[in-house]
Amino acid sequence: xxxxxxxxxxxxxxxxxxxxxxxxxxxxxxxxxxxxxxxxxxxxxxxxxxxxxxxxxxxxxxxxxxxxxxxxxxxxxxxxxxxxxxxxxxxxxxxxxxxxxxxxxxxxxxxxxxxxxx
Amino acid sequence: xxxxxxxxxxxxxxxxxxxxxxxxxxxxxxxxxxxxxxxxxxxxxxxxxxxxxxxxxxxxxxxxxxxxxxxxxxxxxxxxxxxxxxxxxxxxxxxxxxxxxxxxxxxxxxxxxxxxxx
Numbered sequence: 001x002x003x004x005x006x007x008x009x010x011x012x013x014x015x016x017x018x019x020x021x022x023x024x025x026x027x028x029x030x031x032x033x034x035x036x037x038x039x040x041x042x043x044x045x046x047x048x049x050x051x052x053x054x055x056x057x058x059x060x061x062x063x064x065x066x067x068x069x070x071x072x073x074x075x076x077x078x079x080x081x082x083x084x085x086x087x088x089x090x091x092x093x094x095x096x097x098x099x100x101x102x103x104x105x106x107x108x109x110x111x112x113x114x115x116x117x118x
Numbered sequence: 119x120x121x122x123x124x125x126x127x128x129x130x131x132x133x134x135x136x137x138x139x140x141x142x143x144x145x146x147x148x149x150x151x152x153x154x155x156x157x158x159x160x161x162x163x164x165x166x167x168x169x170x171x172x173x174x175x176x177x178x179x180x181x182x183x184x185x186x187x188x189x190x191x192x193x194x195x196x197x198x199x200x201x202x203x204x205x206x207x208x209x210x211x212x213x214x215x216x217x218x219x220x221x222x223x224x225x226x227x228x229x230x231x232x233x234x235x236x
Contacts (some may be wrong), residue, residue, distance in 0.1 A: 007228065020138050022149060029147025031140060034203040049230050074230055080223040081216050085152040087224045098199050105198040106205045110125065112167050112192055 008042055012084040018054055019086055023097060026075040026089040032097035033105040035062075037086060049074050051088055070094040126160055130202040136172055137204055141215060144193040144207040150215035151223040153180075155204060167192050169206055188212040 013019050018036040025032060035053040037045070041061055044052040048063075051072035055062040065071030072090040079086050098105040131137050136154040143150060153171040155163070159179055162170040166181075169190035173180035183189030190208040197204050216223040 007226075020152065022140055022152065024147075024149060029142075029149075031142060031147075031149070031205055034138065034140065034198065046228075046230070076230060077228040078224040079226045079228070080152065081218050081225070082223070083226075085223075087149055100199050105200070105203075106196040107199065108125075108197045108201075110164075110195040110197070112164070112194060 005043075007079070008039060010083055011079060011086075012082065013038070016056075018056070019084060021051075021053065021086040021088055023051060023072060023088045023090050023092075026091055030104055031106055032090070032092055032103065035064075042086075045074055045077070045088075051090060065093060068094075068096075070096050072097070123161075125197070126157060128201055129197060129204075130200070131156070134174075136174070137202060139169075139171065139204040139206055141169060141190060141206045141208050141210075144209055148222055149224055150208070150210055150221065153182075160204075163192055163195070163206075169208060183211060186212075186214075188214050190215070 011019055017038045020034060021037045022034050023032045036056055038054045041052040041054050044061065051064045051074055053062045053064060071093045073093065074088050074090050076089040077086065095103055097103060129137055135156045138152060139155045140152050141150045154174060156172045159170040159172050162179065169182045169192055171180045171182060189211045191211065192206050192208050194207040195204065213221055215221060
């Protein structure tokens with residue numbers, strides 16, 4: 001095996017062979033989306049430097065932006081201390097990551113000070 | 119049910135009743151860690167405004183920082199477009215989120231331009 005790829009085999013994939021991947025704007029730090037990767041999508045991401053995920057809904061490799069044009073140019077790939085999460089620092093082409101047409105998928109906010117719990 | 123908590127029931131938990139949660143520094147946008155929450159940890163987080171997760175390794179509710187003192191004060195809670203990921207914008211007490219003693223769990227970097235794939 002290529003020694004440069006040993007780290008992939010040391011990742012902890014779940015029972016479906018997937019690992020969560022966070023996409024963060026490499027410039028302003030905004031979190032744009034969270035998706036899932038398998039070994040193939042990691043390899044394709046490294047080969048192309050464009051983010052590839054695994055679409056759980058479609059059950060297929062997902063080259064992000066292949067149809068919309070909103071590809072993600074990966075500037076840096078990181079993984080965490082226990083090797084079960086990936087972080088992609090990306091340039092989001094078109095500045096739209098969400099399938100709803102907005103920049104970030106995280107547009108639903110629950111204000112912490114407005115809750116009545118009891 | 120309290121109408122303010124209906125959104126929790128609309129989240130998509132996995133087969134183990136868990137949902138991934140990203141912890142991001144509320145000031146500089148750094149991603150500090152990714153962990154998992156269940157309904158109970160979400161409720162406890164809302165009640166206390168301190169991050170609670172579900173520890174998959176210990177199989178128990180995990181009040182982050184309860185022993186280390188490195189608690190996370192939650193400034194904002196968001197969830198994504200398809201309701202299967204949570205984002206916590208937090209103040210990291212002690213500026214250490216990782217159990218290894220560093221600020222962020224994402225300290226393993228794979229430079230995109232140094233790979234030899236073929």
